[in-house]
Amino acid sequence: MQVGIDQIGFYTPNKYVDMVDLATARGEDPNKYLIGIGQKRMSVADSSQDAVSMGINATLSYIDQVDCDQVGLLLMGTESGVDQSKSASLFVKSALKLRPEVRTFEIKEACFGMTAGIMTACDYIRAHPDRSAIVIGSDIAKYGVGSAGEVTQGAGSVSVLLKANPRILSINSGYSAYSADVNDFWRPNNSPIALVDGKYSKEVYLDFFTRTFAAYQRQMNYQVSDFAALVYHLPFVKMGYKANQLAIANQNEIVQKRLEQNFGLSSYYSRNVGNIYTASLYLSLLSLLEQGKLNSDSLIGFFSYGSGAMGEFYSGKIVSGYEKMLTPNTNKQMLARRKKISITEYEQIFNQSLVLPQDNHFLDSDEENGYWYFAGTNQHIRQYKQK
Ligand code: HMG
Numbered sequence: 269m270q271v272g273i274d275q276i277g278f279y280t281p282n283k284y285v286d287m288v289d290l291a292t293a294r295g296e297d298p299n300k301y302l303i304g305i306g307q308k309r310m311s312v313a314d315s316s317q318d319a320v321s322m323g324i325n326a327t328l329s330y331i332d333q334v335d336c337d338q339v340g341l342l343l344m345g346t347e348s349g350v351d352q353s354k355s356a357s358l359f360v361k362s363a364l365k366l367r368p369e370v371r372t373f374e375i376k377e378a379c380f381g382m383t384a385g386i387m388t389a390c391d392y393i394r395a396h397p398d399r400s401a402i403v404i405g406s407d408i409a410k411y412g413v414g415s416a417g418e419v420t421q422g423a424g425s426v427s428v429l430l431k432a433n434p435r436i437l438s439i440n441s442g443y444s445a446y447s448a449d450v451n452d453f454w455r456p457n458n459s460p461i462a463l464v465d466g467k468y469s470k471e472v473y474l475d476f477f478t479r480t481f482a483a484y485q486r487q488m489n490y491q492v493s494d495f496a497a498l499v500y501h502l503p504f505v506k507m508g509y510k511a512n513q514l515a516i517a518n519q520n521e522i523v524q525k526r527l528e529q530n531f532g533l534s535s536y537y538s539r540n541v542g543n544i545y546t547a548s549l550y551l552s553l554l555s556l557l558e559q560g561k562l563n564s565d566s567l568i569g570f571f572s573y574g575s576g577a578m579g580e581f582y583s584g585k586i587v588s589g590y591e592k593m594l595t596p597n598t599n600k601q602m603l604a605r606r607k608k609i610s611i612t613e614y615e616q617i618f619n620q621s622l623v624l625p626q627d628n629h630f631l632d633s634d635e636e637n638g639y640w641y642f643a644g645t646n647q648h649i650r651q652y653k654q655k
Contacts, residue, residue: 273429275436281312281635287308288302306505312617322425323425336366340392340401347376347378383574389430397432407543409543410461421542435589435590447577450575477511484583499534500512564587627645628645631644
């Protein structure tokens with residue numbers, strides 16, 4: 269039985285910062301951000317968008333086409349949690365009006381959270397072939413105004429429906445995982461922003477990629493040349509570019525060109541959105557699917573990385589007719605609808621996001637009609653509304 273991705277949805281908030289403006293404000297050469305880091309724009313979430321509302325919005329884009337009676341599992345990977353106890357997925361389940369019988373919980377291991385959810389969901393469907401599962405990654409990357417990580421911020425969510433006989437990507441059994449207790453990036457309970465040893469984090473990422481990719485090829489008896497594309501967790505585009513360069517070293521010109529071209533296509537959305545932590549790898553997949561042209565049965569390799577650290581490599585095959593399941597124009601409009609904000613406006617929004625919402629102070633949203641938003645807390649209970 270084939271198990272994999274049948275639907276995929278994406279949401280990013282309606283404001284962005286241009287990296288040339290940010291570089292100018294920080295006294296950096298714009299090419300450092302555009303070329304050295306590889307980022308063009310970053311989405312900015314104001315106080316009315318959080319991991320929950322973005323996760324609802326990403327799933328809304330396909331939920332009408334889902335038989336909700338079949339959904340047995342709803343998992344949410346996030347490191348931008350809104351509560352220390354209650355799962356973010358319960359708010360999402362309520363907004364989507366899923367059945368009370370759905371098993372639902374939140375998963376945390378930095379950016380690895382959505383992959384953990386996908387692997388769990390695949391096992392669940394193999395055991396319950398008549399059921400489907402929704403897995404969401406949703407995050408706001410925050411490093412701080414003026415920090416080295418500032419250029420690698422972003423906000424957004426990707427949601428997938430997994431089921432038997434999927435119509436987009438069939439996920440192969442088998443994976444290679446590698447974990448170690450390291451301090452490359454973390455966010456203590458008393459800090460709204462991430463702490464990071466930036467240069468060390470890049471080394472750990474590449475080390476875990478090299479290990480898991482080599483182990484996976486040995487396990488599955490695959491060569492680099494068997495892959496049509498490799499997609500990566502993209503904290504910033506240059507990071508994945510470096511891993512991809514390691515992967516294609518020693519390959520012939522045809523293989524190098526194919527994997528380089530497809531890396532370019534898979535990084536298009538991230539370059540314009542920024543790091544969305546748990547969902548970043550799946551934004552790379554969406555970008556490849558919508559910007560590229562893939563033959564059915566093309567083998568796609570996935571490198572998932574979560575600081576702390578956990579790395580995993582797995583693969584999937586493109587299903588014939590996958591294009592019919594995509595909505596590239598909707599996602600194009602999603603990016604185009606964003607309003608460019610000035611650095612002063614961005615700094616105001618950022619500083620506001622560091623302050624906890626005041627109870628019984630209700631928030632409005634300047635989003636388009638139909639989108640959900642965080643409307644403030646009532647008796648310390650979070651309220652979500654649809655515009
Ligand atoms: P930095 O230290 O300010 O930048 O911040 P740099 O000095 O390393 O320069 C970056 C690149 O720009 C270099 O290229 C420069 O040469 C180049 P490289 O040597 O890397 O190829 N450069 C220029 N290029 C063209 N024209 C110029 C120019 N000037 C310089 N004029 C750093 C970079 C990544 C450290 C910082 O942004 C940061 O700390 N980011 C956050 C951490 C991060 O994203 N780490 C990635 C791996 S960890 C991960 O992926 C997990 C994560 O997503 C979290 C999770 O799992 O939850 C982060």
